[in-house]
Amino acid sequence: MSPNNKCDLRCILCHRPLRRIGEDFTGKPIYKCHNCQYVCTTISTAAETAALYDDPEYFDGWGCNLDFDYDRFEPSVHQQVDDYLDFIAAHTQGKSLLDVGTGSGLLPHLALRRGYDVEGTDLSKHVSQNVPAKGGFPVHHGTLEDIRFARKYDIITLLHVLEHTDDPLSMIGRCKELLNSEGYLVVVVPNYQSLDSRLKDALSKFKLKQRPYKHLALGHHNWVFSIKSLELLGEKCGLQIIYRETRQPAWRASAWHRLLGRFGLATWCWIVYRKGV
Template sequence: MSHTIHFNECPACGSTAISTVMPVKDHSVSGENFNLTECASCTFRFTQDMPDAATIGPYYKSEDYISHTNTSKGLINSLYQKVRRRTLKQKRKLVCRHTGLQTGRLLDIGAGIGAFANEMQSNGWDTTCLEPDPDARKLAVSLFKLNPGTPDQLFSLAPASFDAITMWHVLEHVHDLHTYLDQLKKLLKPGGKIFIAVPNYTSLDARSYKDFWAAYDVPRHLWHFSPASMQTLMQKHQITLKTVKPMWYDSFYVSMLSSKYKNGKTNLFGAVWTGWWSNVGALFNTRKCSSVIYIGE
């Protein structure tokens, strides 16, 4: 189905101390298995033999890919839509609080259908958004009257021009990991903040569902982060980690999907129980949350 990329060393730190953790199935599209590989030096995980950027497109062609389709079909997607309306406001407040600004210049990378960019723009922010999927870009235009650009435009933006840069569950999809992080640092104004949200494979729900954990989402998720490996990556690109914040709802959404993958249908009670226990653990240590927001400058 694709041309693949094989790594003989860790893509994050360059160590050759890498080994296969387990095979993980693509439950959404292809049904293929991909090996999850971990670096013993920095704890970074990655999808071995991942499709390259030119051929990964077909793996995104699914109605289940909610951020690109805006579907409310089914229990999980319906709940996702309800929760998203609440979290959009929470994300806006988070950006305002940590930048110290009520309005400013925002770059939203991987904007999907443009829901967050619209939330910010509607509240006075000068918003630039980028999105690789043409169908999602069309929805951003029709739903929110946005004008999203393509990811290649990231490298033609003026340096030091943004007060905030957001990547909500995007970095795990980006092939050019180091190139992107370098560019993000260049685009920040002095004192500006970067907000990077990614799944956390050290969370309790990840440990519970193992290879069925929906946030592995191979091969669309190329990279799989632990808090330690994310901090290493940020330091490598001169991004200072200021704080981490939890994404409380993700544990429930991911657990419901994981339960569906494991059992053939969602065990709602079991999924909610796992999500709840995952969050209880994260109350005492944010770095154990199902998904974590890393805020840097």
């Protein structure tokens, strides 16, 4: 196997051949576009993803619960959602909000209190059947491409959703269709170019990590993006990029973590797109 190891797969952005850079500890292959700065793996289906989100352990692992009892969610979960909402208020305008992949529904639930008119979508039947009564807002079941919406929105959020989709270009293109003129798309994803990811990539490459590339969460994630790849995605879909940064989760707010964000090395990518007139 050559060091470059080109394969038949091509980048969804620049269309150059991807390079297979290795495999994770479960045997999943890892493909990289060095030009666009992202990695991907074999794609999980929507059915596989939906099954994951109906697993109680998934929600428990993120400080939530399948009862959607928001008062029993971990404080860090509330802290993070408040951070999301502050960010949305600072970088967007309008009040109609669609939260794609709403999960627990906490974000739309708290957005209601801030005066937003909210709806959600989710692949999970459990979520779409139970969150409306708990959260106080409608949840559409299915993929964004399959759902038929009755209106368009000022703001659409993809918060830790884009990395799970089978086709990021299609997802962002569909969001654009669902936005009002000059509407906003807010995306948050793990940052492939973070300091943490770079260090763990190096340890994995030289077989110094007990579970190589576990940090990429492949299988759970189909893609791991960077700010550059998110910019290219937006440009390819004809969206304006009005803000981008890397930022640590809300519960990591030290001066060191803020410094990482200043140099584009923080854990998550945050980007805001705007649809033209």
